[in-house]
Amino acid sequence: MKGFAMLKIGKVGWIDTERPSAGPYDAIVRPLAVAPCTSDIHTVWEGALGDRKNMILGHEAVGVIEEIGSEVKDFKPGDKVIVPAITPDWRSMEAQDGMPMHSNGMLSGWKFSNFKSGVFAECFHVNDADMNLALLPKGMPLEQAVMLSDMATTGIQGAEMANIKTGSTVAVIGIGPVGLMAVAGASILGAGRLIAVGSRKVTVDLALEYGASETIDYRKGGVVEQILEKTNGKGVDSVIIAGGNENTISDAVKIVKPGGTVSNVNYFGTGDILPIPRIEWGSGMSHKDIRGGLTTGGRLRMERMADLCTYGRIKPEKMVTHVFEGFDKMEEALMLMKEKPRDLIKPVVLL
Template identity: 30%
Template sequence: MRAMVYRGPYRVRVEDKPRPRIEHPNDAIVRVRRAAICGSDLHLFHGMMPDTRVGHTFGHEFVGVVDEVGPSVRHLAVGDRVMVPFNIFCGTCFFCARGLWSNCHNVNANATAVGGIYGYSHTTGGYDGGQAEYVRVPFADVGPMVVPDWLDEEDALLMTDALSTGYFGAQLADIHEGDTVAVLGAGPVGLYAARSAWFMGAGRVVVVDHLAERLEMARTFAHAEVLDYDEVDDVVMAMKRLTDHLGFDRVIDAVGAEADGNMTQHLTSARLKLQGGSPTALNWAIDGVRKGGTVSVMGAYGPIFSAVKFGDAVNKGLTLRMNQAPVKRQWPRLLEHIGNGFLKPNDIVTHRFGLEEIADAYHVFSAKLDGCIKPVIVVDDD
């Protein structure tokens, strides 16, 4: 098959690779139709995620058609159109039994925190991802879901991570009716979190970023106010001014350790605006939320060694909530919102590339060229 492969930092290409095979009776092989590049894929692309091995195939957002099933699979059949959550989970362990599917205990021998994730290095289990013609899907009776006939394929694709994660971020923020909500970062997850905040009763939503195209998408798609941090001297003070100097009731960090940071920032917590190696966005959230407020962390963080203002969080009486999204848990409510016409997920898609163009797609997305907000990879358009 043809698949994207990692050849080192900033080096990806499409190569021939062995087609995956059934390795366990509960596996399925899915022929990929659409995949996406996620902002967190850039951590891998830039060489900032430990144990990203040469030859690994990225891609944790994908939809496709079941091509083969193992002998124990009961809920899927060859030919089913499926969407696959980015989490790989067994469905039966201590954590899965409590709905913590992103923390499954049986799918990742390399970590004690996160479970398995498709295409996200050997720190999350070493599973190849969906930026390829075919992908092996473990626990096929547990994770994938047959796509409803009425659901657009790209909308289903975006439910496999970005939309579900943004919605989960708004859930974790514990929004009450009339609350003021700030979202740091206007990438896809931040945009979806801002839009979801309205579903949960927010009275005011403000999105913080600096890229003009993202701020415009925050206005038009998320119906939010915007704060361009390049236009203010002190972001936290600007956030306070917007809230009568109290701070926001809820702040959602949808930035995390952005992939364009460096080791100096990791070690020194250098205060560069929304640059990746320091927890700048998280500290803005802690400083910009009101006393007794809630900070929801959706940004992707790896092994960061710099200083988070935890003492300030304690002294302000903050609630900090965070996790990788248990994607499939969000789907019933999201399907209601989409089916009722309240949300069209693929409205944020700005670029589409063929699989053979994936090196260009990574370059355009990483360098934020041509107003790229969300790129989709068209693998099979038959």
């Protein structure tokens, strides 16, 4: 079986590997649409997961089931399914404790292109199919569905963790596809004033369409100064971080009000320590909550994301700026994600 892989840090290419097989609760899925993620870029070019050799990349997919294990009840070969980026071990203590994404170890619900082969392959293995796959709703376009695996669930989780009160003021730092979905999520959850931070027209326009009340450009001045100026020095109730660098945590603490929440879904790939500014954190007594999380995976989450689309609450397909066709376009799509041209939000490869 062919797959598009990280050969070593900084190098990608095609590999030939053994076709996976399904255990009793598992499924083998052939991808119909996949999308490269910024996390794939961190993995290959920043070595964020360490040196992985010949690891098939990709964790965002919609596909068709080719094979199921003997104990799979709700799916059959031929079913089209949304595959979440995070496929927890639901029979784990962490899952029982409400932390499926950390099942059997911190971040270990993230399996594709991490602990096992990813989805940029002729087929891939899904653990616990009944608990991790969601049927593709009839008529749902593939470009829309593949945005649910990771982008919608992650961005919306950023909003969910931000403790948004009805009418409260929210800032979203970083409006790539994850941040854009955070804007959409914050809007659904009742944000009043919603300030989006980005620099590119294509993302700024979509942020406004998704519910941002205004935007600021971090390249035209400090985020802290611009947000404090807009809010008469008071700051915001919630900050969602979906982009930036390690100093963004500092910025977020500086612009959130006492009692407010900083919710991070960004992936910090460098630095041993993330800085928290002492004074603005009230020397430890500010009641400024700092939270961060890997997105929830699993079937129910995907079904809920799909309902958000079906009932017109989110339109994630609008983030798809580049569509490719065929396996041989995988590399081009991934490189586009690496280079991030100004008109790119998210590429999709249809197979």
